Amino acid sequence: MREARITLGHTDIPIRPIGLGCMGMSQFYGDADEEESVATIHAAIDAGIDFFDTSDMYGAAGAATGQSQRGFGHNEELLGRAVRGVRDELVLATKFGARPSPGGGVVLDGSPEYVATACDASLRRLGVDHIDLYYIHRLDTTLPVEDTVGAMADLVTAGKVRAIGLSAVGPDILHRAAAVTPISALQSEYSLWAREVEQEVLPTCRELGITFVPYSPLGRAALAGRFTSGTSFSSDDFRSTLPKFQEENFAENLRLVEGLKAFADERGHAPGQVALAWLLAQPYDIAPIPGTKRAAYARQNAAATAVPLSADDLAFLSGLFDPARVRGGQYGALNVRPQH
Numbered sequence: 301m302r303e304a305r306i307t308l309g310h311t312d313i314p315i316r317p318i319g320l321g322c323m324g325m326s327q328f329y330g331d332a333d334e335e336e337s338v339a340t341i342h343a344a345i346d347a348g349i350d351f352f353d354t355s356d357m358y359g360a361a362g363a364a365t366g367q368s369q370r371g372f373g374h375n376e377e378l379l380g381r382a383v384r385g386v387r388d389e390l391v392l393a394t395k396f397g398a399r400p401s402p403g404g405g406v407v408l409d410g411s412p413e414y415v416a417t418a419c420d421a422s423l424r425r426l427g428v429d430h431i432d433l434y435y436i437h438r439l440d441t442t443l444p445v446e447d448t449v450g451a452m453a454d455l456v457t458a459g460k461v462r463a464i465g466l467s468a469v470g471p472d473i474l475h476r477a478a479a480v481t482p483i484s485a486l487q488s489e490y491s492l493w494a495r496e497v498e499q500e501v502l503p504t505c506r507e508l509g510i511t512f513v514p515y516s517p518l519g520r521a522a523l524a525g526r527f528t529s530g531t532s533f534s535s536d537d538f539r540s541t542l543p544k545f546q547e548e549n550f551a552e553n554l555r556l557v558e559g560l561k562a563f564a565d566e567r568g569h570a571p572g573q574v575a576l577a578w579l580l581a582q583p584y585d586i587a588p589i590p591g592t593k594r595a596a597y598a599r600q601n602a603a604a605t606a607v608p609l610s611a612d613d614l615a616f617l618s619g620l621f622d623p624a625r626v627r628g629g630q631y632g633a634l635n636v637r638p639q640h
Contacts, residue, residue, distance in 0.1 A: 306585060308391070309511040310482035311463045313432060315391050317580055318602055319351030320344045321515060321591030326359035326375035328538035332593050334378060341382040343595035345390070347602035353487075353513070353589045354379045355395035355437055356422050360406060372400050376425035387428055393485075393513075394422050395437035395467060397448075410440030412451035419455050433485055435465035445473050446480050453481035465513070471504040478508045489630060490514035490588075492523055492560070492575050492621040493544070493553065496630075502584050510585075517579055517588035518572050519544070522553065524597070525561045525571035529554055543628030552627045559620045569607050572597075576604035578617050 305314040325337035341352070359374025376394055383390055396418035398406040422431060434455065436448055455461040465485035466477060477483050486505055490497050491514065505512045518524050520539055529551045533540040544553055557571070564571040572590070579588050590601045609617075 306511070306587060308433065308463055308587075309484040309509050309585060311484055313391055313463060313484075315351040315587055316348055316602075317587050317605055318349060318576060319353055319391075319393075319513075319587055319589040320349050320598060320601075321353045321589040322375055322379050323353075323355070323358045324591045324593050325378055326370045331536070336595075337378060337593055338382040340593055340595045340598050341379065344598040344602065345383075345386060347599045349598065349602050350389065351391045351393070351587060351589070352379060352383070353393045353515075354426075355435075356418060356425070357395070357398045357406060357437060360398075360400065372406075373421070373425045376422055380426040380428065384427060391432045392426065392428065393433035393435065393465070394426065394431055395435040395465075396422065397435075397437040397440060408438055408440040408442075410436060410443050410445075410448035412447060412454075415448060415451035415455070419460055423460065430459060431461050433463045433465050434461040435467050435485070435487060436469075437467050439466070439469055439473065445469075445477050449477045449480045449483070456481070471500050474501075474504050474508060474510065478510075483508065483510050485511045485513050485587075487513040487515055487589075489516045490579065490586075491517045491519045492578055492617060493519045493556065493626045494630065495621070495623050502582075506584055512584055512586050514579060514586065514588040516591075518575055518590050518601075522557060523560060523572055523575040525557055525564070527554060527557070543630075544626070546628065549627035556621055556625060560617070563613075563616065563620075567607075570600055573600060573604040573607050574609070574617070576601060577607035577609050578614060580605065581609050581614055 306317050307314055325332045354375045356373050356376055359370035360372040397408060397410055399409050401407045434452060439445060449464060452464045463484035464481060465487060466483060467487040488497055488501060502512060539545045543549055560574060561571045564574040576588055576590065579586055592598050
């Protein structure tokens with residue numbers, strides 16, 4: 301059980317240990333009503349959530365990479381509108397690194413020139429004078445990471461950014477980036493059913509004093525326990541393309557979720573709350589950002605900080621979702637450039 305705030309790595313920025321991921325309000329999980337999304341953000345704030353995650357590219361792609369949707373920058377504009385008047389009470393994180401391509405879709409760009417341009421554009425869309433946590437969303441491998449994070453460090457010096465983060469990179473890149481400037485956060489997928497980062501990435505974060513921010517901490521809602529083997533996903537829902545959600549894989553994975561549901565029911569908690577509490581109990585500096593478009597689920601997720609799990613509980617859950625038992629990889633053939 302963890303209710304106290306944590307401090308973002310290498311900063312004096314306190315955050316509550318469960319944030320809100322806003323991506324689904326603009327893309328990937330079917331249609332979203334903007335006013336309902338704003339109401340969900342307000343409900344999250346009322347529930348004590350103060351850490352909000354977005355990206356300039358959320359809105360620029362549909363279920364398969366390159367499909368047009370709400371438009372580049374949509375999610376930042378939505379979040380900026382929702383937090384107007386209370387922004388100073390919150391910690392806002394956004395990302396850059398993929399810009400619109402003239403031919404459609406996006407291209408990766410980590411050049412120092414684009415770092416500065418992208419930051420200024422995000423500041424305008426969010427309607428703020430600084431970004432609390434600024435991530436490289438996807439690494440531009442045509443350039444040394446040192447060039448990109450060096451330009452991000454210049455943004456900190458200029459007062460436009462308070463802290464720097466990376467997303468979906470491994471230990472080598474983390475070490476190289478941290479040799480240039482303090483890295484405050486790494487965002488990658490981590491949940492009961494996606495545990496690849498436990499081998500090398502999480503220990504590296506601990507070594508370097510980096511806060512780990514799990515995206516999809518509820519397995520893209522599967523760990524919330526609301527799906528059945530008969531659940532299908534529309535073509536504008538990203539999950540329709542993902543291996544874990546395909547036919548036999550999905551059926552096998554849902555058997556594990558049934559075990560989670562039974563465990564949670566016995567203790568009077570929602571399955572998703574237990575899944576989040578398991579993450580918070582791991583021996584690392586962790587701040588998951590479950591996403592939702594519904595106010596009720598935002599409140600439910602926020603309450604996960606009060607769910608107690610014993611050592612035996614943690615061992616049971618870890619064994620239930622042993623990686624060898626989970627079917628399907630992270631991304632599929634349609635996801636040429638992975639998004640989150």
